[in-house]
Amino acid sequence: MGRNRERSALLGFLSKIFASLRAGGHSDPPRKPLATAESRPKTRPLPGPRFRVQLCCHTGAAVSVQAFAPGYLVNDTDGLLRLGLQQLKAWDAAGLHVPQLAIELPTTISRHKIMADPLIWEIDRQSVATNRLIFCAGSDAGRMDEQAGLALLAQHGCSLEISSTDPADLRALRDMRIVGARLRIAEAELRNCDRDANSSARAQSLLMLADRYGLASLADGVSTPRQHGLLAQLGCSVVQGDAIAPLLDADATTYYLRNLTAIDMHPVAVPRSAA
16 A cells, blocks of 8 residues: 555656656756856956166166066066067057167077077067167176077177176177177176275276277166266266166056156266275
8 A cells, every 4th residue: 555655656756747848847957157257256467577777877868678577487588578578669659768678588598599589589570670679698698609599689680788708708799790789797896886996996997898899888786876976987888776776567667767857867976986
């Protein structure tokens, strides 16, 4: 008797399901609502490159801006170049003339043509004149005659910058006949140059070395107006450092460039240290 009742209840249940299917009354399983703009988790945009403005030591005009990679681009020079060129074009569109963009190359690119070739492709893709780029060899780059990647970039019209004071490297750079080629003078070589006689003499010898080989000079890490003033008197071409402008993001760099004419960047007269 009990089994008959269970069988009847099961048949009744199944008959209701079949009837519902025949009538098209079956329903899909509930779906989760689509995420809206308000309900989606908000993510922060990735930080862009940071920049250091490089000024003519005598006129205070911006001659170039060096781009520095954020953490996620430290090993992606192609990505840094892409974003740097986009920002250079944005400054052009805003009427802010930045003659050149400087980027330091890792040794793997400066030494190998095959690694430097994508940089040429990116410059061409963004329709930027190659002479608006300065590629800098790192302090560990090695001899100039080993820099096949740098040589390729120079052949396409880019300018170069080295920090080596080896006469063979300076001759090699001079003989490439690159317009605007530069010798970078490291911050350590300039420390206390406005106060110490030996440091002042060392800075002067390095500037004379650049001049002897027909190269422009860039003083890195200029930290005080007094250093700026002395370097101007000694014939330095370009300066960068905290005395000029700190490391800035794109918006702050734009603001700085827009207001540069209102900033007194004239070198401070500093007597040379006694010999």
